[in-house]
Amino acid sequence: MEPSGPTLFQTLIDQRGWQDYQVFQRRYEQAAKQLAELEGPPSIATATIEKRQFFRYAHGEVRTPQTVARRVLEFMFPGIPAARLLGPAESGQRPSPNRPAADDRDAVDPSEYGLEDVVMAAANESAQFAARAESSNVGPHTLEQLEADIRRLVITYPNRPVGPLFREVRALRDRAFELLEGRQPPRYTSDLYVGAGVLCGVLANASFDLGRYDAAETQARTAFLFGELAGHNGLRSWVRGLQAVIAYWDGRPADAVRLADSGSGFTPESGTAQIRLESVKARAYGQLNRGGDALAALGAADRLRERLVEGDELPGGMMAFPVEKQLFYSSSTHLWLAGGQHLSAAEARAAEAVDMFQSAPPEQQRLGEMSLARMDLAMARLGRGDIDGAGIQIHAVLEVSARRRTESVDRRIGHFSRRLALHPGAGSPAAIGLREVIIAHQDRMPAQLPPGGSQ
Template sequence: MSEAARETARFAALAEQSNVGPHTLDQLQADIRRVVTTYPSRPIEPLFHEVRELRDRAFNLLEGRQAPHHTRDLYLAAGLLCGVLANASFDLNRYHEAETQARAAFLCGELAGHNGLRAWLRGLQSLIAYWDGRPRDAVQLAHAGMEFVPENGTAHIRLASISARAWGQLGHRTEALAALRQADEHRERLTPDIEHDDPGGMMSFPLAKQHLYAGTTHLWLRDPTSLTHAKEAANQAIQLYQADPPERRRLGELALARVDLAQVHLATGDLDAAADQGHTVLGLAATRRTESIDKGLDRLARHLNEGPAATSPTAIGLREAITHHRARALPPGETT
């Protein structure tokens, strides 16, 4: 019996050992909050390498021994960081790598048992499908994300808004408008105790972004009433984004709202206003360039080429500026 007691004591001593203390987790969580807060306004390539180092730190800690509740916290941290890498990979036009990172992030969310992260990641996977020209997959992934009720925050508003854009891309007016109403209903149900996303930043879905997605949805539908709604929503998004302090302004999303506004102006015959918005977007893209901005500019260039003013100096000048912008490759992020 004495030997059995000594064996139990050795096990207890081993179980008590941990490579994670309160300071380690606090520092990792603080680094994650800083990254997700600054992501929407920073150049992506240098941030990618910083996040990769943080992910490796989380992975290394998970290979050690810690208490089960610390293991869950580390899986959540690893999932968030893989999610940021997935988003960055997509922004750098690396769809395959983005999907790989997103799948690993979702696995971490499963192991952490965190619905908010799982819902956010299904939304990211849906966005990747949307921009990859797979709107039906985008709808299915957004609906799959709705299965996870987040602990708090705006994940379901985001999923409904993503679904609306995908339905709009498919030309399904009824479903698109229903998804926009669903997003509004989720927004109305937010209360002060659950409205904040954790860790916030790029993981949150502010009202400006909801207006942006609504505007894009109406733009896909393209009838006169929808174009009026698209213009209103894009202007609302721009006003809200510009109201943010410069250091927190979401430059990529602001650029996308301006791309949509340019498309509305072009569709309604105001070429000069479309060109003003297009050149403003090119200025923003010089600071923070992403794959979605480039694709938005590509659509604008195609519509410039198809319209009655295609041979006007204004249209030619904007098309040439977009072509010059596209000739400069996206930063070659190493997306592993």
């Protein structure tokens, strides 16, 4: 039996301007591809919707869609179950022409679908309506909202699981792209370039954390282009640092040095991007076994820190390079250089970094970076035969990794396990137990993104 009024599906597509079948089909296919990349299986990427099915959804002739269609629809309309979506819209859910849809408390139960997602969805709807209310494609409110959303993402990034965050950053990047494709006063274009560049940079960092170096490099190149278009030295310098980090982890230390040197040519008026460049360069020189150059780069980073100007051209959070992060880059450099003196220096710097990371409130801790500092500390302690001391750090890393996994931490855990197997104390009960814990952790940890493009 058909509903007496429009379905919630019809109401929402009218509200969003998706009433035309071809428009909705493009949105549906884009959502299917994103869903395949983020949650899998890859076969979902080819899903589409036929014209007859589209109108059946709109007219309420289908209440229980097939599994793939249900997943895509619920991805397109977060927080609304498909059965509710294809049911009748209540009178309070029908938006008037001049205002956004009323609050749908019956359609979305925060306790069931996640209060944070519902609250953010409501905030985004309000922001989108305010943007439409401005007289031009981009106005002060739109830019203010975009900057606020970017700031929130980069500040919370170090403490949140990377996979779910990826989707949110990608949606905001798409919004920035849409704004750039429109017509806006020239004075706003540069700000939009910076915003889009920062978001591409965050996606590059997320792709790197998820082990997709190819996608990370593509995102970083796009971010750098936006920095060029905006003439923004802070963004250009930061992106070159990220590209150098990717090259370092990809086993291309000479490229890392070259990229860091390139970034040094873009000097921002304030911020920590240049300190990061010298610190990345130090690790790359360490990997190349060029001790003199590595120590010189560490010294240059220290001098830049001493002359640091308050403030930053970038929004902080994951884009900042705090003292504790500089310390563990230094510890990694000393680990590469080896020898008793360097081992002691690595342990001291890594221990100090861990203490500083831990001193932050739990909701503000930089989990991935703290785990890498712990791995440096574990490696240094293993180097001097303290397997129990190393094990304390490994257990702490595994606990965090179970909640927020990154590829670089996974690699360091694997490297530690191989070094432990070759250690003179490998046959001790402590070493055997530690390796078993690591193996169990590796066996139960799935990838956060399936194979496929993550751009």
